[in-house]
Amino acid sequence: MIALLANPAHTGHRAEGHPERPERVTAILDAIAVCGLGLTPEPAPAVSDAVLHRVHDARYVAMLDRAAASGGGYLDADTYITPDSMVAARTAAGAVVEGVDRVLDGRAQHAVAVVRPPGHHAEHARAMGFCLLNNVAIGVAAARGKNIRRVAVLDFDVHHGNGTQHSFENDAEVFYASTHRYPFYPGTGSAGERGAHDNVVNVPLPMGSGDRAVLGAWEKKIGPALAAFRPAFLLVSAGFDAHRDDPLGGLAVTTDGYRALAGLIKSWADAHSHGRTVWALEGGYELEALADSVIACLGVLET
């Protein structure tokens, strides 16, 4: 059973002409409504400060709240905040935490948080790359707060998840793996970044790599390292901006490629972590490719 979690407040987070826009989530949920999987999105509560502050500096969160309250604007060249963004960001993170809770207590086998703003670029005390709060890192913190040791984050967004890696690269009980276009934004994610405990696996890939290279990286490089780590729980940073139709990504992955990747992730969850996964939406900026790819992944999880 799949729990589909959403944050309706995301619509208050928007900026004229910006590719990270409400229509991304609307397109996915509209497609899910008619795809026949029988999934209905459920709104999630805001993340608690206690869990939020395990990942982000309380002074940073207060700064974001002040920026929102004073009308918002751009925090860096790419990353905007509006008066309503913190409700959106707190409920986006809250959806991932809710997914972790439901999967851990057996109410769902898989949880998929179709939320925005995305999270994997957000650092301990810095917004960047369209991200305010690191949703997937907050999900890891929630799982570990429930006595789950050995958590893995699998990140297939076209960009490297610098914020997530930095959150856990010194933590022997969290594994982080990423395929991403390289060199590319945000500049991190070289193969030499392996974490303090060999708990990070980065597979940088050149522009236009396509399904074979991406799937090969997951099967041959990340899969064996993940098996050696023996995760009790899997979270997924599900970015669909590696799609060949995406205007930002340029990694040439197809919808079938995403379906195959979801199959690999599901097989690893079955092998290592009682078949349990929690997915957090990251990037993906071509609406049809985004919606089709999410549904392809949901179809795999449903089987």
Ligand SMILES: [Zn+2]
């Ligand atoms: Zn991305």
